[in-house]
Each structure stands twice: as C-alpha cells, then as structure tokens.
Amino acid sequence: MRPSGRKPDELRPITIEPGFARHAEGSCLIRVGGTEVLVAASVEGKVPPFLRGSGEGWVTAEYGMLPRATHKRSEREAAKGRQSGRTQEIQRLIGRALRAVTDRKALGEITITLDCDVLNADGGTRCAAITGGWVALALACRTLHRLNVIKASPLRGQVAAVSCGILGGEMVLDLDYDEDSTAETDANFVLTDQGGLVEVQATAEGRPFSEAELAGLLELARKGTTELFRKQLEALEKA
Numbered sequence: 001m002r003p004s005g006r007k008p009d010e011l012r013p014i015t016i017e018p019g020f021a022r023h024a025e026g027s028c029l030i031r032v033g034g035t036e037v038l039v040a041a042s043v044e045g046k047v048p049p050f051l052r053g054s055g056e057g058w059v060t061a062e063y064g065m066l067p068r069a070t071h072k073r074s075e076r077e078a079a080k081g082r083q084s085g086r087t088q089e090i091q092r093l094i095g096r097a098l099r100a101v102t103d104r105k106a107l108g109e110i111t112i113t114l115d116c117d118v119l120n121a122d123g124g125t126r127c128a129a130i131t132g133g134w135v136a137l138a139l140a141c142r143t144l145h146r147l148n149v150i151k152a153s154p155l156r157g158q159v160a161a162v163s164c165g166i167l168g169g170e171m172v173l174d175l176d177y178d179e180d181s182t183a184e185t186d187a188n189f190v191l192t193d194q195g196g197l198v199e200v201q202a203t204a205e206g207r208p209f210s211e212a213e214l215a216g217l218l219e220l221a222r223k224g225t226t227e228l229f230r231k232q233l234e235a236l237e238k239a
C-alpha cells in the first residue's frame with residue numbers, strides 16, 4: 001500500500017486555476033496533491049542577443065521555492081546572491097520542455113518568460129511547473145493573438161510532465177515527498193500529447209533498474225500525462 005493510499009497507477013488530485021496572476025499575460029495556479037506552483041507568463045517585445053534579426057522568438061523559465069514551501073525554512077537564494085545548481089537545472093528543464101512544442105518562427109522576435117514559484121512542495125515540483133507552464137504559455141499566446149501581435153498560436157501541441165518510481169519493488173505513478181524520499185528508483189518524464197519524449201530523468205537510488213522496468217515506468221508516465229493533457233485543456237476552456 002502506498003503511504004497516500006493511492007493505487008500504483010493513480011495520480012494525486014489535480015486542479016489548474018487559470019488567470020491566477022491578474023497582471024500577467026498568462027498564468028495559472030496548479031495544485032498536484034500537496035504541491036502548489038504559481039506560474040506567470042510575461043511577454044517582452046525583444047529577444048536575447050543571439051536571436052536578434054533571426055525572426056525567431058524565445059521561451060524561457062525561472063524557478064524558485066518560497067522559504068516555507070517545505071517543512072523547514074530555506075534561505076532565499078536572492079539573499080545568498082546566487083542560484084543553486086538544482087534551481088538552474090530545473091528552470092532550464094522547464095524552458096526546454098516548453099520550447100519543444102513552440103514554433104519560434106511563428107512567435108516572432110518576442111520573449112515569453114515563465115516564472116514558476118513553488119508555494120508548497122510535496123514532491124514533483126518541476127513536473128507541476130512544466131504542466132502548469134504550458135497552460136500559462138498557451139494563455140499568453142492567446143493574449144498575443146487577441147491583440148493581433150501574432151497571427152495564430154505558435155504552439156504545436158501540449159507538453160506535460162510526471163514522476164514515476166519503483167517503491168517497495170512496485171512501479172508507481174506520481175510520487176509525493178514521502179515516496180520520493182524512499183523510492184528505489186525515481187524518474188521524471190516530459191512527454192507531448194503526440195507521444196513524443198522531450199526529456200527522461202531516471203536515477204537508481206538503490207539497486208540498478210532494468211530496461212524492462214524503464215519501459216514500464218514510461219508506460220505509467222504515458223497514462224498519467226494523458227490525464228494531465230485533459231486537465232490542461234479544461235483549464236483553457238475555463239479561462
């Protein structure tokens with residue numbers, strides 16, 4: 001039995017509340033069990049220097065956790081004067097995931113920055129940020145289209161992320177903190193609604209896992225992201 005009482009292939013309860021940050025071009029508050037992430041998309045009419053004159057836009061992300069997002073207060077990274085390696089790795093992952101489903105030529109020389117702030121952490125914060133990030137990005141693109149800045153949405157599909165793992169010898173979907181901290185294998189899958197793989201992060205915390213087990217975790221992830229894609233579309237309909 002999982003600590004949460006969930007079935008092995010069961011996601012935590014998920015809600016996506018669009019338009020949570022009123023001043024952003026696109027935003028949402030995504031709740032995945034006890035994990036809550038606020039994602040705000042901001043639009044700028046410029047691109048990084050390496051893209052100037054290319055006709056291509058840019059989608060990037062910043063990620064951070066509030067000091068009391070976890071059971072113990074953590075010092076603000078701004079107070080330290082530098083970001084941790086974990087923070088940099090996660091925000092780069094979010095940016096890569098969202099760019100994978102964005103036609104940057106169709107976007108034009110515009111930058112969309114996704115600010116992902118973790119309000120409460122209970123495992124899977126990077127996955128929640130990617131899943132909610134797509135909703136915020138889609139809403140920002142909708143705003144640009146309504147203002148006639150772009151002719152059509154540059155999004156080529158959906159992208160979402162979910163964690164899977166091996167816990168007590170059993171494959172399970174969507175690990176919370178209690179499971180993540182004791183799992184023998186921990187993996188994050190970033191997938192598109194067309195079946196594409198954007199990124200796979202898998203680590204053996206105990207014994208090495210087999211190729212067959214990796215395939216089994218991917219099958220679980222596909223089941224989970226199918227539900228996440230549905231939740232994303234429902235959030236856009238509500239917006």
